[in-house]
Amino acid sequence: MSTMYSDNLERREANYAPLTPIDFLARSAEVYGDRPAIVYGDVRRNWRDTYSRCKQLASALRRIGVSSGETVAVLLANTPEMVEAHFGIPMAGAVLNTLNTRLDAETILFMLRHGEARVLIIDTEFAPLAERIVAERPDLVIGFVADVAPGVHPAFAEALEYEAFLETGDVDYLWEMPSDEWEAIALNYTSGTTGDPKGVIYHHRGAYLNALSNILEWDMPKHSVYLWTLPMFHCNGWCFPWTVAARAGVNVCLRKFDVKAVFDLIRTEGVSHFCGAPIVQSALANAPGEWREGISHRVAAMVAGAAPAPSVIARMKEIGFELTHTYGLTEVYGPSAVCAEQSDWQDLDQEDLSKKMARQGVRYHLQSGVTVLDPETLEPVPSDGRTVGEVMFRGNICMKGYLKNPSATEEAFRGGWFHTGDLGVLMPDGYIRLTDRSKDIIISGGENISSIEVEDALYRHPAIAVAAVVAMPDQKWGEVPCAFVELKEGCQATELEIIGHCRLFLAGFKVPKAVVFGELPKTSTGKVQKFELRARAGSVRAIDFGD
């Protein structure tokens, strides 16, 4: 429609630029070029040099023939090269595909094939994987990062050493702005429990906006010091490589999570912010007090992946770490909801506070919405804290779609919402609370049992460090809850004691019928692998309600 507010007022170069997080790097290099960008052992690099290296990476990739819209995969630890990949690869117009370093060769080969990667940059720590990949994909260009181990492994005979490769790039390379902010910036495979992994595509606009949302939620000041406890291969480190660049902050890199190393870095580098799954937070909360000595500054911790246990919430508060609980999944760029703290929560006792904080919360700052809908009708559930529905997101912080999978994309976005597959309720204050991942619901004698509720009861037992509950087939009831528990160091408990404990808190049909002791299988991000437990419990039911 032609109106006075639209005629001759089209977008033009002077007043329109695609939103891209690459610009955060460019600005930090321009304005805060001398400030530290990367800290990693002896490596100290400022924003100017980091920008130059990213330009070189982009230029070097173009020179070996990588063109716009092609995939460049990386199999890297949380090292400086991984930060550079988050900028240098999209600066070549390419799409960054970060691979989970804990996966088996078969799965990685699937992803490299499906994502049509032209180049793979790999850390020499993962030489055995590289060997298999090179054998199966002789066409793939391999670059290697020889940080912990030299690149003399036969897998790297034909490969390009990263620093030498960078040298081939032009430090003044005029990197490409995406021609449209809707262009892909990253490809992240979900670790689905069934079927082939799906390739989740992020675009520049979403990456930009979620990077800013992270700042807004954390009130994260300029020059914050961010510690890489969360793998960057997981949802692009929840978008934090871009967030840190937007703040001209410091990336404190860390190859391997280690509790003592984390406290040492918090002390020596003045780390102010870090992220991690509950298992990470729990390990820090339960560390010996003397490891924390000398740390008196404010430290903010973000937890997601699962609700933090009440004991972890309490303990983090005790040691003076400020915990923010966020919720999301790969399809929404990592954190996309937050349990936003209200001022009057400070008056609550620890138990009530923990209950409030364990909820998944409200939409993230620049996300349009998160709510709980009936998965069939897409009608909102009442905010009664009881009616279960499916958690759904909408807005700019939802993926572009699944790669080469239009039917899964359609299904995921059915009705104008992204369907998470997670079940939840809407609380009277508007906060969502997960009752269960839909796969995790246990149906016993026609009654639904929330595995989270059973796990909560287990966590109240003083000897239990980690607990997970899955369905176990049962002749009479169809399914019954089966508990898997890790005990705290030096603690003991019997199956009968634990079942007796659960009876105090749960209706009879919800009490686990079996308790299995031992270390729980976890993903690289500390999430308990329930599919593995289900296999152990002999449960093979495929529940696809709302999934």
Place this chain on the structure above:
Amino acid sequence: MSTMYSDNLERREANYAPLTPIDFLARSAEVYGDRPAIVYGDVRRNWRDTYSRCKQLASALRRIGVSSGETVAVLLANTPEMVEAHFGIPMAGAVLNTLNTRLDAETILFMLRHGEARVLIIDTEFAPLAERIVAERPDLVIGFVADVAPGVHPAFAEALEYEAFLETGDVDYLWEMPSDEWEAIALNYTSGTTGDPKGVIYHHRGAYLNALSNILEWDMPKHSVYLWTLPMFHCNGWCFPWTVAARAGVNVCLRKFDVKAVFDLIRTEGVSHFCGAPIVQSALANAPGEWREGISHRVAAMVAGAAPAPSVIARMKEIGFELTHTYGLTEVYGPSAVCAEQSDWQDLDQEDLSKKMARQGVRYHLQSGVTVLDPETLEPVPSDGRTVGEVMFRGNICMKGYLKNPSATEEAFRGGWFHTGDLGVLMPDGYIRLTDRSKDIIISGGENISSIEVEDALYRHPAIAVAAVVAMPDQKWGEVPCAFVELKEGCQATELEIIGHCRLFLAGFKVPKAVVFGELPKTSTGKVQKFELRARAGSVRAIDFGD
């Protein structure tokens, strides 16, 4: 081009929402509904109620026939209704046109006509203006805000009282998202010194992004308390109505700037942030110390409109207010560059620090660029601190264009940059420094004289409170500098003394040939009205170099 990263991956409702600052209000109402949004005398209103009132305003406007893309003008002081106008009017799909309350009726009538306003909301304080407007524009729907004066003035006989008008609106009105983030949200007339005012159009995308930039520059935490010392009619209060909503902060409204009232509000309401022209900052800096008693919290002040004088910078630091110097103009949504402070500046002595801080700086966080170019060739000037060029901006925080003025729009955006008309240099550290607004340059015997340089010299005189220099016609030299000065209370100085003082700091040809004493004419935002001084000095030269 069809690629695997674009096929079947178009934007859809679930994963794309237009960027609009209205959403900041919606989220604050959802998440922080009980928190204070508005403080104004006895009026205390939370975010939920503020959102409801804005929905009512939008609904009421629709009911009287306002439709999408129409203009609604307001002539309001910094009252709660002015905050509401920033949301309720665009929520009706309309465009907000804030009018400068200090303008004469003739100019306002021009703007109402040119902007094609259907509705005008006016404060009863401006009844004489309303009378004239009603007489000339009987077709205009008038709403009045009877806050300081009842609406019994004859001008309001046919007008709608604001609160009653709100009552006609639906509190559950489903407000309109803009169908495109490129749609207009606001119309702001520039107070050009020659010719008719130009109507600068803001779009939702730019308003959203600059509101966020304000947060990023100030490291502004959630729930900040913002005091309205800056008129909201000026570049939409530098986008701060939207910024405060994005932070679920508090709008402390203030009808009239008054130094003592400001300190009282800082103390009683815990004001943490405010903005103002140098004259505002200067008035606060020079206030009696006892007015500040009891204020011990951090207060951040943003200054723009002109570089703050060194003495103001020093004094603000002394009284513990943190000053941020930003630069911009109506066409770039207010602040769009910032003199970003570097950590090593803290080691500078006060004079060197003031020199650094008086510069206009670097691009704002979410703006793409600000630089100094040769206005003819558009080549960058060397960053030598000496070569003068024109300051230019580019990026999402540039206006959509001028209303019904395609030739001015084309000219302003020539060559892919927004031309500010301000002259400046690029410093070796990449910061821009204004040498002069192009209109303000004085050409004497073929030499350019920067009026800013002469003003700087004048400000070094201990008796001078405010100084402004303009060109005065001269038989021999063409033009010579003429100084207008306000002396500090209780201070005295003669013309000869001041000229002698200037000789200490300036080359002979730059020394003012005349000094005029007395109060300087200022705009409502405290900017000295040089066009008025030029008239007094008898200078009528129209300099349109790069303008």
